[in-house]
Amino acid sequence: VSGKDLILHTIGDIGVDGALYRAMEFEGEVINSLPMSGRLTMCNMAIEAGGKNGIIVPDAITEAYVNGRAKRPYKFYTSDKDAVYADIREYDCSKIEPTVACPHLPSNTKQASELSSITIDQVVVGSCTNGRIEDLREAAEIIKGKKVNPNVRMIVIPATQQIYLQAVREGLAEIFVEAEAVFSTPTCGPCLGGHMGILAKGERALATTNRNFVGRMGDPGSEVYLSNPAVAAASAIKGRIALPEETI
Numbered sequence: 001v002s003g004k005d006l007i008l009h010t011i012g013d014i015g016v017d018g019a020l021y022r023a024m025e026f027e028g029e030v031i032n033s034l035p036m037s038g039r040l041t042m043c044n045m046a047i048e049a050g051g052k053n054g055i056i057v058p059d060a061i062t063e064a065y066v067n068g069r070a071k072r073p074y075k076f077y078t079s080d081k082d083a084v085y086a087d088i089r090e091y092d093c094s095k096i097e098p099t100v101a102c103p104h105l106p107s108n109t110k111q112a113s114e115l116s117s118i119t120i121d122q123v124v125v126g127s128c129t130n131g132r133i134e135d136l137r138e139a140a141e142i143i144k145g146k147k148v149n150p151n152v153r154m155i156v157i158p159a160t161q162q163i164y165l166q167a168v169r170e171g172l173a174e175i176f177v178e179a180e181a182v183f184s185t186p187t188c189g190p191c192l193g194g195h196m197g198i199l200a201k202g203e204r205a206l207a208t209t210n211r212n213f214v215g216r217m218g219d220p221g222s223e224v225y226l227s228n229p230a231v232a233a234a235s236a237i238k239g240r241i242a243l244p245e246e247t248i
Contacts, residue, residue, distance in 0.1 A: 001096055002138075003038025004130060004208065004228040006030070007045045008099040012109030013089065020050035022086055025079060027057055030093040036065040037134035044129050045210050048106040055079075098243060100206075101226035104214045112231050115241040119151075122205040123236040124217075125229050126157030126184070127191050130208035133163050133170075135229040140175045142233035142244050147180055149239035154181035155197045157189055181236070190217050199224070206235045 006026075011018070024046040031039070039056050046054030056062075058076040066074060098112040125131075125139045136158060148154040156176045158164040164186055167173050176183045182196075190197030191209040199205055199218030205225070207217070212224035225241065234242040 001093070001098060002228045002230070003034055003041040004045075004226075005096055005099040006038075006091075006093065007042040007048075008101050008106065008109050008226065009091065009096050010089070011045065011049045011107050012099070012101070013091075014049055014087075014107075016048060016105055016107045017050040018087075018107075019046065021052050022050075024049065024051040024054045025056070025085075026054065028090075028093075031056060032059065034061075035134060036061060037132040040132065041129055045106070048210055098228060098231050100231065100241060101212055103212055103223040103225065104216075106210070106212060106226060112227060112241060112243055115225075118225070118241045119204070119239060120206050120225070120235055120241065121152060121203040122190075122197060122199065122207075123148075123152060123154045123232050124157065124190055124197060124205060124207035124209060125154070125232050126159065127188070127207070127209040128159055129210040130229050131157055131159030131163065131186070133158075133166050135208065136163070136167050136172050137170070139229040139233040140172045142230055142247060143179045143181070143237060144175045146237050146247065148236045151239050152236050153197065154179070154236040155184060155190065156181055157184045158186050160186055179236075192216070193218050206232055206241060208232050 043054030057078050099109050100112045102108045158167055173183045188194055199222035201219040201221035204223045208229050212226050214220050217224050230244045234244045234247045237247050
């Protein structure tokens, strides 16, 4: 279970307009333990609940991340102690399982374990939502030494040139290529129906992207499911929506 599952679970609860024009603030023990990659995924998808932005109280993990990247002095901010919230939701994260958003809304969520009968034609790992190096490592760990199902196209898209180079240096690109996946340069690609993985009528994709509206990744007659990178990689192997443990 990752930041992607936490945010999909949240959107599944409050709906695509549950945070309309509001800031979504995430906090708690699980959030405090999340790496920056998971936090960025959650904040990235706040807009899928209608939110204006997503925020997390900065801490040592934040500072370590910013220190290596900031090019000018910065200052951390936190919410006022007496801040009034429009709505507060609490979740027992120990009960959250790998989550998938089904067509055609990010709020149409189900547990991945309920969707094992859903076959797929394409898997996309990457994008601004889940294209960080941690996401690629997660997918590579699942697919290393295995092959993409012959009925599936798998496209891996690093979020930035820096991540692309790091994936090459770490041998992740080689793992994906040897598994017969396509390892792309950074691009939005099929996420917005642009290029390189456009779905045909009747095709179905599982993607780590952020939106699955009608026609989002191609033909209006296609379907897009959303998941975390581990579920996506496992599904690429199985040719259907699958959990990582099914590939062991």
